[in-house]
Amino acid sequence: MTKHAVVIAGGGPTGLMLAAELALARVDVAVVERRVNEDLPGSRAGGLHSRTLEVLDQRGIADRFLAQGQVAQIASFLGIPLDISDFPTRHNYGLVQSQDRTERILAARVDELEVVTYRGREVTGFAQDDTGVDVELSDGRSLRAKYLVGCDGGRSLVRKNAGIDFPGWGPSTSYLIAFVEMTGEPELGVRRDDKGIHGIGRLEDGKRLRVLLSEQPARQGDEPTLDELREALIALYGTDFGVHDVTWLSRFTDATRQAASYRERRVLLAGDSAHVHSPAGGQGLNMGIQDAVNLGWKLAQVVNGTSPESLLDSYQAERHPITARVLKSTMAATALARGDDRTNALREILSEILKMEEPRKRYAAMMSGLDHRYHLAPGHPLLGRRMPDLDLLTANGPRRVFTLLHDARPVLLNLGEPGVLDIAPWADRVQRVDARYAGAWELPVLGAVAAPTAVLIRPDGHVAWVGEGTDQGLRDALTAWCGM
Numbered sequence: 294m295t296k297h298a299v300v301i302a303g304g305g306p307t308g309l310m311l312a313a314e315l316a317l318a319r320v321d322v323a324v325v326e327r328r329v330n331e332d333l334p335g336s337r338a339g340g341l342h343s344r345t346l347e348v349l350d351q352r353g354i355a356d357r358f359l360a361q362g363q364v365a366q367i368a369s370f371l372g373i374p375l376d377i378s379d380f381p382t383r384h385n386y387g388l389v390q391s392q393d394r395t396e397r398i399l400a401a402r403v404d405e406l407e408v409v410t411y412r413g414r415e416v417t418g419f420a421q422d423d424t425g426v427d428v429e430l431s432d433g434r435s436l437r438a439k440y441l442v443g444c445d446g447g448r449s450l451v452r453k454n455a456g457i458d459f460p461g462w463g464p465s466t467s468y469l470i471a472f473v474e475m476t477g478e479p480e481l482g483v484r485r486d487d488k489g490i491h492g493i494g495r496l497e498d499g500k501r502l503r504v505l506l507s508e509q510p511a512r513q514g515d516e517p518t519l520d521e522l523r524e525a526l527i528a529l530y531g532t533d534f535g536v537h538d539v540t541w542l543s544r545f546t547d548a549t550r551q552a553a554s555y556r557e558r559r560v561l562l563a564g565d566s567a568h569v570h571s572p573a574g575g576q577g578l579n580m581g582i583q584d585a586v587n588l589g590w591k592l593a594q595v596v597n598g599t600s601p602e603s604l605l606d607s608y609q610a611e612r613h614p615i616t617a618r619v620l621k622s623t624m625a626a627t628a629l630a631r632g633d634d635r636t637n638a639l640r641e642i643l644s645e646i647l648k649m650e651e652p653r654k655r656y657a658a659m660m661s662g663l664d665h666r667y668h669l670a671p672g673h674p675l676l677g678r679r680m681p682d683l684d685l686l687t688a689n690g691p692r693r694v695f696t697l698l699h700d701a702r703p704v705l706l707n708l709g710e711p712g713v714l715d716i717a718p719w720a721d722r723v724q725r726v727d728a729r730y731a732g733a734w735e736l737p738v739l740g741a742v743a744a745p746t747a748v749l750i751r752p753d754g755h756v757a758w759v760g761e762g763t764d765q766g767l768r769d770a771l772t773a774w775c776g777m
């Protein structure tokens with residue numbers, strides 16, 4: 294039986310990002326992926342939000358994505374566009390990029406980090422005991438791991454086999470989505486009616502069309518027929534526009550569910566296996582990548598023996614509430630997608646409200662992921678929030694904060710008198726950086742905050758401790774987040 298420290302079921306965006314995070318921490322990790330390559334039929338996620346670009350920047354790989362996508366203002370709430378160009382972040386925008394491109398870049402990164410990938414195979418079952426998990430593959434092979442992480446999507450076999458509940462709401466609406474050609478001249482653009490929102494647009498090749506049609510009442514089955522597509526077009530547009538050469542036809546719904554637990558002993562969940570929702574607001578892939586960045590370093594520290602298993606409890610404690618809030622926003626967006634007169638009136642009023650400074654900033658920060666706060670302890674506003682990417686002056690010259698996080702190791706950034714903070718017991722795993730910073734400290738939504746004299750930054754870029762002239766609380770924070 295082949296052994297790995299961690300086996301990840303599913304090499305979609307979440308599984309690939311998690312594999313890279315674990316490999317950076319020198320964990321022996323393997324990915325098992327059903328697909329033979331990164332090709333995805335049709336289209337799924339179309340963009341990366343600001344915080345996702347930031348976490349990729351923290352690992353030094355944001356440029357790979359920026360080089361292939363298109364920078365744009367993509368944040369929206371309830372379908373109402375929100376501009377973040379005045380936000381205090383280097384990435385005050387999103388990136389329009391197809392999911393298969395995102396996956397190709399992540400897969401190349403995983404290869405670069407020499408992660409073992411078993412492609413063209415499925416995880417078909419597993420059994421866990423006190424010391425590990427036996428993972429069965431569809432080719433008859435078995436793997437033994439200390440931990441198994443299910444990144445195997447919304448229908449997760451790992452979640453089901455671990456007996457983890459998936460409570461939530463069934464579909465209230467479903468959508469047909471297709472890539473087609475049409476003989477007739479379709480009406481391009483978005484259309485709303487009392488059934489919901491529909492649209493027809495040209496694909497990049499200028500020849501084929503992308504069709505999105507909402508169905509009321511919701512229908513089941515993600516393999517609809519061409520006849521169903523024709524019927525839906527005729528019902529909504531009065532004609533099927535001579536639809537032909539359908540290269541992709543699928544159905545998705547607004548079913549909204551979140552795993553009751555993100556961990557069952559040695560089995561963990563991340564990404565769509567832990568939460569599903571409507572694609573409104575373009576959150577799914579982004580949440581998966583951020584789950585991976587929250588979990589990766591913690592699992593690495595537990596596997597490497599530097600932290601107790603209880604560190605893993607903070608994964609659910611931190612990520613579950615953030616995702617629950619996003620799920621609520623996607624449910625509201627679906628409700629507001631209807632095009633009847635009353636819903637139109639409500640949308641108009643909300644549009645006006647969201648143009649006001651305070652609501653715009655608040656909801657834009659939520660949808661772009663820039664306001665995520667993990668509730669670590671009361672105190673300075675930076676605690677639990679993302680560390681801003683400041684321009685520092687260090688003994689080795691100018692450095693950006695994010696470049697200090699490339700290796701996914703914690704950083705104690707000392708902005709006070711050099712050398713005063715003693716981290717001797719943690720010196721092998723925490724980088725201590727003495728630096729100067731003269732600018733303002735500004736956070737999205739909150740605005741200016743008091744300048745600290747030091748900060749302990751976790752590998753995921755969240756602030757775990759803030760120094761305000763003394764080292765009070767530093768040892769406790771180091772013990773909690775960096776191990777004994």
Ligand SMILES: Cc1cc2nc3c(=O)[nH]c(=O)nc-3n(C[C@H](O)[C@H](O)[C@H](O)COP(=O)(O)OP(=O)(O)OC[C@H]3O[C@@H](n4cnc5c(N)ncnc54)[C@H](O)[C@@H]3O)c2cc1C
Pocket residue numbers: 302303304305306307308325326327328336337338339340392414415416417444445446447449450470545563564565566572574575576577578579580581
């Ligand atoms: C129409 C549509 C539009 C969307 N638009 C957006 C958007 O704009 N922005 C956004 O952020 N998100 C969007 N999403 C959501 C996004 O696609 C998902 O949230 C994202 O793919 C989740 O990534 P994941 O890695 O968690 O799961 P998945 O992408 O589902 O990956 C799971 C992987 O596991 C593999 N797998 C499954 N079972 C097994 C098994 N037993 N063994 C081995 N491998 C297995 C699968 O082959 C797959 O590669 C959209 C989704 C849809 C359907």
